[in-house]
Amino acid sequence: MNIYDISKRAGVSIATVSRVLNDSPHVSPATRQRVMAVINDSGYVPNAFARGLGLNTMKTIGLLCPDASDPYQAQALAYLENAFRSRNYDCVLSCTGKTLEARITGVELLKSRHVDGMVLMGSSFIENNDKDNDYIRQAAKSVPLILLNGSFACERVYCVLCDDQRATMEAAQHLLDTGCKRILYLYHSKNYSGRKKLAGYRAALKNKGMALDESLLCYFDQDKMSVQDVRDHLLELDKKGVAFDAVLASEDSLAIGAMKYARATGKRIPEEMSVVGYNNSNFCLFTEPELTSVDNKLKAICDHIVETMMGVLDGKEMPQKTVFTGEVVLRQSTRK
Amino acid sequence: MNIYDISKRAGVSIATVSRVLNDSPHVSPATRQRVMAVINDSGYVPNAFARGLGLNTMKTIGLLCPDASDPYQAQALAYLENAFRSRNYDCVLSCTGKTLEARITGVELLKSRHVDGMVLMGSSFIENNDKDNDYIRQAAKSVPLILLNGSFACERVYCVLCDDQRATMEAAQHLLDTGCKRILYLYHSKNYSGRKKLAGYRAALKNKGMALDESLLCYFDQDKMSVQDVRDHLLELDKKGVAFDAVLASEDSLAIGAMKYARATGKRIPEEMSVVGYNNSNFCLFTEPELTSVDNKLKAICDHIVETMMGVLDGKEMPQKTVFTGEVVLRQSTRK
DNA sequence: TTGTATGCGTTATCAT
DNA sequence: ATGATAACGCATACAA
Secondary structure (H helix, E strand, O other): OOHHHHHHHHOOOHHHHHHHHOOOOOOOHHHHHHHHHHHHHHOOOOOHHHHHHHHOOOOEEEEEEOOOOOHHHHHHHHHHHHHHHHOOOEEEEEEOOOOHHHHHHHHHHHHHOOOOEEEEEOHHHOOOOHHHHHHHHHHHHHOOEEEEOOOOOOOOEEEEEEOHHHHHHHHHHHHHHOOOOOEEEEEOOOOHHHHHHHHHHHHHHHHOOOOOOHHHEEEOOOOOOOHHHHHHHHHHHHHHOOOOOEEEEOOHHHHHHHHHHHHHHOOOOOOOOEEEEEOOOHHHOOOOOOOEEEEOOHHHHHHHHHHHHHHHHOOOOOOOEEEEOOEEEOOOOOOO | OOHHHHHHHHOOOHHHHHHHHOOOOOOOHHHHHHHHHHHHHHOOOOOHHHHHHHHOOOOEEEEEEOOOOOHHHHHHHHHHHHHHHHOOOEEEEEEOOOOHHHHHHHHHHHHHOOOOEEEEEOHHHOOOOHHHHHHHHHHHHHOOEEEEOOOOOOOOEEEEEEOHHHHHHHHHHHHHHOOOOOEEEEEOOOOHHHHHHHHHHHHHHHHOOOOOOHHHEEEOOHHHOOHHHHHHHHHHHHHHOOOOOEEEEOOHHHHHHHHHHHHHHOOOOOOOOEEEEEOOOHHHOOOOOOOEEEEOOHHHHHHHHHHHHHHHHOOOOOOOEEEEOOEEEOOOOOOO
């Protein structure tokens, strides 16, 4: 069943059928009705590939992320998919893992599919070694790119992110303001976003005229950052005699590991130890006490990404970089 | 840059270029090399739409799920996307929410995109009122469908699932075997999978010759099932004088709500109350004590779905229904 | 082994 | 307002 079949049945040319299909004003009400009737009772649906070939678009956005099973990324995927769908765009997913090579082929593959745009989730898509970012520059030549929580200056690359540095600084400040003296900093990423957060932690100390104790910085590798790993690591620190009365984490799950440590040692939260997470994910409410965390405005970011993408595809001038302000959501794991 | 450009530069016909592109054996090594050289340094990539139009496929699978931000579904998406990608298929995502209407348009949209196959995640795609499943029968006529954790007898509809009834029965049995007398059953779904789990709970009681106390069945509505909601509901039950010494939940998050209730009332787990969740998700390890839960073999299910889909697309005969056996993973929230 | 010609199902241009 | 036809870029049957 194709456009020729319809045209025959309706006694018109394929051009007219096409016009009806595309709501062209140059069709008489009578023929429009006649054609529509045929279309409806034949169950005809235009062939998307042919349409794509002619228009050079299938209204598709590529969504790239390291790992769709990560709660934060999953939430972003859900937000983005919904928003794009409401604008009549479909999303094709590409989980690229953590190697640069896989990211490159992921971008390449989507490009070869002629997606209308791509969203790269997380600053891990930007390499510290700038030479390695050529694949982004290259891709941007043929399709608009939007970075979620990443920063990269390049034509046709747009960035929408949260001010992680400031948010982390405020979180640390809150800890200091509520009497904490030695804040353990737990982090898992050394890319753009990770560096910004660390900088925020440092800034908070500096603001108070405090020196940074390097032994309070705990880095966790991607595949060694389960709650158990974190708990065990903090127990180790205890043994080594590293003292701390607060934990600031670059991700909620790390904070939960810290709470497990507290449970294991009998330390009361927040009386003896305060804990702050990052992302304000659902499981801030799972813990006991509930976890103070940084809301990094994911929904707003995703909505803005979609807005930006639509604008770019419309040929409008769009801001290259948009920064949202995070917010510390106070709960019971920190003091008043 | 299209196939004609390449053919000119290489001094051959487009047919030869096409043959080179598709690894046809009927090309002399010499010309193949010449053509490849041109392709490589021109950066030419075949147009996916044209290819799709000719072959009537773009090697795409539609992934439908109610909510990509749900941890279980997010994990399934990640597994599926990876497995399909390794077979050179891309996945387009469609989060359809919870209304039948949205599911129908979701399926319809993907069908109009000519995806090669679709995976419907969760038994919520199968309506209790069979008339409402016509959209599935209809879709199955034009594209193979695979149900993840759903059951539906229909040509070209394949089902891969976990034996939720048996797994739930074993979980309940474990509670009874460890001395629990009154097991509160927390559930959130009345569709196929939900009914099976409930049946498993019932079966366990029956096996022990115990009568079912209807007041021990707690249903939670989709938008009223946060951990706080669950905690509050159990506190209500307490007030009403409904006694129980164990909680069996149809999903981990519900079980975590029960643990919050225990914390609120000071009940010790598992001494005074045992708790079992379902899905064996990451956050079984978040809680204190860690949560006993049912592993419903999601990875195996996803791998098998992809296998099945590939077989079907290859024209092979594939099993209509495959059932995996769940497994109760014992942790500290239940007694020995 | 290689080339020619046709079909895939649209949209869009240009007549009428 | 409507119709004829080219163009989109590829794969492939058939011819050479």
